[in-house]
Amino acid sequence: MLQLASKNLENSAQARLTDLQSTVNALSDFTAKANKAKALWEDKTNSNIGKSAFETIKNTLAEMCVSVKICNYCEQNEANDIEHIYPKSLFPEKAFVWDNYLLACKQCNTAYKSDKFAVLDNNDDIIDLPRNTQPPHDRGVFINPRVEDPSAFMLLNIGSYKFEILPNLLKPDNNKAVKTIEILQLNNRDQLVESRRAAAVYFFQRMDLLTKILTATTIAEIKSLLTPYDAEIDDQMILYDIKVQITAGFKRDIQTHANPSVWNAIKTIESKTNEKWRAIFDAIPDALNW
Ligand SMILES: [Zn+2]
Structure with missing residues (x-):
């Protein structure tokens, strides 16, 4: 995993995301927000304006991939899915946030990452988040390659070809690396x-x-x-x-x-x-x- 060269999103596509996100945020209840985010996501390309916005979003994300249109998680398969780094079912307030997107392959998106996510508690320990429940806060335990450099957490060992966590990381960073490797099964596939x-x-x-x-x-x-x-x-x-x-x-x-x-x-x-x-x-x- 490597850091993506993040780009700004073109204005009209960004405006569309802002619109959709404010519809979700207008609701007060977590479950209502999560359901709304899901429904709007499923419906996102069913209008001309939505179709064009999400085409721009996908094209811009494709330009940001760590190699030519390749999955930013496994680095091997074609990246076709817009993946929410913070899952929309757990973090509906990030469902239409540009910085929460990257392109991943279908396998990484649906078979491995899916809705799996965890946050850190006050002692920097990992709390796995059950499906469909409101997280206590949003300190995600997952390396976010849109804003963080995964090489500052882990490096691939040329020999075992598995990721090794860098020594001497602070507890939250170490936990992030552990959880990222575990959720994506980067060393076991x-x-x-x-x-x-x-x-x-x-x-x-x-x-x-x-x-x-x-x-x-x-x-x-x-x-x-x-x-x-x-x-x-x-x-x-x-x-x-x-x-x-x-x-x-x-x-x-x-x-x-x-x-x-x-x-x-x-x-x-x-x-x-x-x-x-x-x-x-x-x-x-x-x-x-x-
Ligand atoms: Zn993948």
């Missing part, structure tokens, strides 16, 4: 773990190939190194420009790949502790900012 390993292999092979290309002394040598799936080289260009163009292409490959948390852990940890990665980042220091 075998397919996620296996796909992270495959991503690490991909990132290494790609970057290793790029270092070889950058030390090549002839265009013919570069051509022999490239895979059949890389862009064709323009023979009229000089060697330097060809390398610049290829580097840009490889950068795009890295940045648009699934599992950006794997790449983040490689930059943060492996670049310092792993000999082979250290050599790659010594050769291409810019890649630490990719």
Whole structure:
């Protein structure tokens, strides 16, 4: 999990959200608010104004995803659902709040996250929230990647391919990391773990190939190194420009790949502790900012 590059929502879509939210907030009773939020959510695209607002919302959220239209929780599946970070059934006052949205895949949204949520009590201990009951307050125990950087709470271990909670966190932050991993089952879904390993292999092979290309002394040598799936080289260009163009292409490959948390852990940890990665980042220091 990584922090999203949050964007502002275009005015007319924001106005629509404000309208819907004030309809919910006008009610005084929690159950009435929750029911209203649910009904308005189900009905949200049944008018032209609603359709257009939620199209804008979805498109803007898609631009904010941590990789190309990828689920911001599992980082593997296509992100198609507008997910409420604070569930609307428990926090109807956040049902139409822009900062409470991100795109997630159907599986993360409905099978894992769903209505599961917890808050902290006054001792910073976790209170799991039963369905359809009013939370005692809104100190959520879940990392909110719209406003918080998950890497400040946990990092992926390149080896086990599971998230490890950073040592020395304060109790509320530690509890947030524990609960986020638990609710999303980030460390227990075998397919996620296996796909992270495959991503690490991909990132290494790609970057290793790029270092070889950058030390090549002839265009013919570069051509022999490239895979059949890389862009064709323009023979009229000089060697330097060809390398610049290829580097840009490889950068795009890295940045648009699934599992950006794997790449983040490689930059943060492996670049310092792993000999082979250290050599790659010594050769291409810019890649630490990719
Ligand atoms: Zn997902």
